[in-house]
Amino acid sequence: MTFEQFIFYVLAAMAVVSGFMVITVRNPVKAALWLVLAFISTAGVWIMAQAEFLGLVLILVYVGAVMVLFLFVVMMLDINLAKLKEGFTRYLSLGAIAAIATFGMMYMVLGPAHFGLEVTGAPVVHGPDYSNTAAIAVPLYTTHAYAFVLAAVLLLVGIVAAIALTIRRRAPKEVLYQNIDKQVKTQASDRLRMVKMEAVVEKDLPEKEEESK
Amino acid sequence: MFDAIQAFLSTFLFDWLAIVITLVIQALVVILPIMITVMLLTYAERKVIGYMQVRMGPNRVGPGGWFQPIADAIKLMTKEVIFPRQSNKFLFIVAPVLSIAPAVAVWAVIPFSPEVVVSDINAGILYILAVSSILVYGTIIAGWASNSKYAFLGALRGSAQKISYEIAMGFALVTVLMIAGSMNLSEIVAGQQGGILNWYLLPLLPMFVVYFLSGLAETNRTPFDIVEGEAEIVAGFHVEYSGMTFGVFMLAEYAMMILISFMTAIMFLGGWLSPFEGIPVLETLFAWVPAFGWLAFKVSFLLFVFLWLRATFPRYRYDQLMRLGWKVLIPVTIVWVFVVGAMQYFKFGPWFN
Numbered sequence: 001m002t003f004e005q006f007i008f009y010v011l012a013a014m015a016v017v018s019g020f021m022v023i024t025v026r027n028p029v030k031a032a033l034w035l036v037l038a039f040i041s042t043a044g045v046w047i048m049a050q051a052e053f054l055g056l057v058l059i060l061v062y063v064g065a066v067m068v069l070f071l072f073v074v075m076m077l078d079i080n081l082a083k084l085k086e087g088f089t090r091y092l093s094l095g096a097i098a099a100i101a102t103f104g105m106m107y108m109v110l111g112p113a114h115f116g117l118e119v120t121g122a123p124v125v126h127g128p129d130y131s132n133t134a135a136i137a138v139p140l141y142t143t144h145a146y147a148f149v150l151a152a153v154l155l156l157v158g159i160v161a162a163i164a165l166t167i168r169r170r171a172p173k174e175v176l177y178q179n180i181d182k183q184v185k186t187q188a189s190d191r192l193r194m195v196k197m198e199a200v201v202e203k204d205l206p207e208k209e210e211e212s213k
Numbered sequence: 214m215f216d217a218i219q220a221f222l223s224t225f226l227f228d229w230l231a232i233v234i235t236l237v238i239q240a241l242v243v244i245l246p247i248m249i250t251v252m253l254l255t256y257a258e259r260k261v262i263g264y265m266q267v268r269m270g271p272n273r274v275g276p277g278g279w280f281q282p283i284a285d286a287i288k289l290m291t292k293e294v295i296f297p298r299q300s301n302k303f304l305f306i307v308a309p310v311l312s313i314a315p316a317v318a319v320w321a322v323i324p325f326s327p328e329v330v331v332s333d334i335n336a337g338i339l340y341i342l343a344v345s346s347i348l349v350y351g352t353i354i355a356g357w358a359s360n361s362k363y364a365f366l367g368a369l370r371g372s373a374q375k376i377s378y379e380i381a382m383g384f385a386l387v388t389v390l391m392i393a394g395s396m397n398l399s400e401i402v403a404g405q406q407g408g409i410l411n412w413y414l415l416p417l418l419p420m421f422v423v424y425f426l427s428g429l430a431e432t433n434r435t436p437f438d439i440v441e442g443e444a445e446i447v448a449g450f451h452v453e454y455s456g457m458t459f460g461v462f463m464l465a466e467y468a469m470m471i472l473i474s475f476m477t478a479i480m481f482l483g484g485w486l487s488p489f490e491g492i493p494v495l496e497t498l499f500a501w502v503p504a505f506g507w508l509a510f511k512v513s514f515l516l517f518v519f520l521w522l523r524a525t526f527p528r529y530r531y532d533q534l535m536r537l538g539w540k541v542l543i544p545v546t547i548v549w550v551f552v553v554g555a556m557q558y559f560k561f562g563p564w565f566n
Contacts, residue, residue, distance in 0.1 A: 003229045029357060033304075036350065043343075052336050056343040060383075064346025068353065068376055072369065075357055131335050133396065180536055 008048050014041035028074045036067050049123075053132040239331050243320045251467040252282040258520050265524040292456035297360055300453070304358035309454070309461035312351025315344045316468040323475055324399045326485050326504040337398040338386050341476065342379075345431070349375045351465065352440070352450050359453035367449030370531060371433065371440035377538040378430040378437075384546035385424040388417055388553045389480045402484030409488040414481045416556075419549055421481040423542050425515075428473035430538065432466055434519055436526040437534055474515035475508075482511045 018037040025031045039062050046055035113119075140148050218238060222231035256271070256279070263270025271278035296302060322337040324330035334340060349372045356368020392413065393401040405412045414421055430437040441449035451462045478484060485504035489495035529537070 003232050006229060033350075033354070040347075052334070053339065056336060056339040059343040060339070060346050064343065064349065064379065065376055068349055068372055071353055071357075072372070075353075075365070075369075129335075133336055133339070178532070180533065184533070 004048065008045065011041045011044040011048065014038075015045060028077075029071065032067060032071050032074050035070075036063055039063050039067070050126055050130065051132050053136055240317075243331055244317055247317070247320060247468055247471060248464070250471055251464055252286070254467050254471065254516060255285065255463075256282045257516070258523070261517065261520045262524045265521070286460070289460035290457050294456040294458050295453075297453045300360040301358040304354050305453075306458070308351050308355035308358055309458050309465075310351075311354060312348060312465040313461050313468070315347040315351075316465040316472065319344045319472055322398060323472070324402065324479070324484070325508065327399065327402075329505070330399065333397065333399060335395070335397045338390055338396045338401075342383055342386065345469070345472075346376075346379060348465070348469070351462070355454065355462070356450040359450075361453050363446045363448075364450050364452045367440055367446045367452065370446075371450055374430055374433075374437065374440065374534060374538070377535060378427040378542070381423055381538060381542040381546050382427040382431065384543065384550060385417075385420040385427065386480065388420050388546070388550055389413055391550070391553050391557060392416065398479055398484075402479055402486065405483040405486060406490065408490040408492060409483070411490075412481065412483040412486075412488075414483075417481060417549070417553075419545055421477070423546055424480065425473075425477055425518075427538075427542065428477065429519070429522065430534070432469045432473060434466075434470065435523040436529050439528060439531050439534060470516065470519055471512070474512045474519070477515055478508055478511040484508055484511075 015038055018034045018041065021034040022031050022038060025034060039058060043055040043058040043063075046052075046058065219231050219235040222234055226234070259281070260270040260278070271281040274280040274284045296305060319341050321331045322334055322340050324333070352371040352375065353368050356364045356366075356371070359365070389401065390396050393404045395401060395404070429435075433440045439445075441451070446452075451459055454462065485508040487496070487499055487502065487507055489499050
């Protein structure tokens with residue numbers, strides 16, 4: 001076993017174990033953290049397969065941004081675990097049938113008959129100067145340019161729709177809004193008024209006799 | 214040099230063992246100087262801010278207080294580590310590890326001089342962005358595992374701030390790699406050859422400012438250190454940490470400060486290139502300065518700016534901080550990406566020699 005193979009098996013085992021833990025662990029926050037580990041180890045496997053751009057972007061986008069937002073939601077929810085698991089066994093038979101059916105369909109499409117070196121052929125091994133970034137970017141911006149732009153517009157529409165659905169401006173009578181531009185432009189002279197006044201001298205208080213106990 | 218070590222070791226060891234030992238040596242060669250720099254930086258911070266505020270700073274331990282960071286380290290290491298009741302012990306320990314590990318792993322692709330780099334990969338910028346985006350988990354997990362409301366609020370604030378400013382930071386780097394035409398850090402420096410006017414500083418001046426400001430926010434430095442706003446949430450996400458577990462968070466923060474300074478120097482200030490290239494007298498006058506000397510000088514100056522800002526500015530308010538990130542810095546970067554794209558397309562710009 002070469003060093004690369006050793007690293008590959010470590011990463012692959014990590015991906016499988018953490019993927020299994022995602023669905024078995026009880027605490028949702030811990031499940032999300034296991035999912036993060038699954039992403040990181042998958043990114044490692046991709047980098048081993050000379051797809052370093054995809055691997056690093058997987059970490060950057062999913063681990064660095066998506067999962068953080070996911071964790072925010074999961075952490076702030078007040079989930080009662082005991083209640084959540086009530087009636088879990090009631091749907092066991094139905095769930096088992098659905099799971100077996102899904103697995104059967106996946107096996108038909110992704111089964112060993114369709115994969116392996118005999119079917120796909122040996123993978124191309126690129127030299128050290130191979131840049132995965134350029135290899136992805138060139139077809140993306142030339143042959144698939146329209147599809148790429150279309151996907152970008154779709155995402156933009158998604159963002160606009162999400163903001164339009166959730167934005168809720170209420171009348172200024174109900175809620176106090178801060179005018180940040182005004183706050184930022186505030187000068188000291190707007191807030192502070194210098195007042196000239198005569199000095200007031202306090203009279204000396206009569207000295208108190210010290211209490212003795 | 215490391216290939217020679219590996220070849221020598223594999224003559225009498227297993228191949229994989231030789232690789233592992235070489236990797237460990239490489240890691241140590243990079244990490245130890247960084248840790249020493251962190252130590253000196255904590256001392257410099259206290260001294261610089263001290264003098265700016267007309268006081269002495271640390272001056273009791275050793276001559277001129279030079280041994281103060283060592284004393285601090287011994288104090289932190291011998292202090293008891295307290296675990297809050299009902300906290301998640303495993304995650305409580307993992308959180309500081311998660312914040313120091315990426316801060317150290319990033320250094321694998323940073324070039325210190327021409328050819329002096331642990332791993333000269335061609336997706337260097339992407340690697341740095343990806344690995345430093347894992348840093349945010351240190352904050353989140355620390356806040357959640359502490360089982361404390363202040364820590365949790367600090368973690369939410371901190372991670373929201375970090376992922377917001379990461380976008381502006383990423384866009385600023387996109388403009389750099391657009392004009393450099395490469396994501397390899399050594400090639401980016403090589404593209405800035407030819408004196409101070411050919412650095413990316415002038416054509417990308419707004420991006421330089423944006424990158425440095427986002428760097429301040431990423432590393433939780435004043436004026437963006439609302440993560441640990443003492444007046445509001447005690448000490449933020451690490452309020453429950455004591456002893457060395459707290460020390461590790463500080464170590465990671467200072468290591469990231471040095472990293473941001475290195476990145477700014479490499480991206481915008483010409484890395485190890487002399488500013489006087491092509492100027493007749495000055496070039497020969499400063500020819501004795503080694504490549505790393507210039508880089509170290511630029512990095513030291515940027516680190517001084519970090520400390521200078523801390524001594525100068527009060528803390529931002531949280532909503533103003535988010536507004537600055539999303540409504541000021543990100544639009545500026547997006548506009549500048551288009552400007553640089555247009556300049557590249559029409560072959561217009563000072564960087565085309």
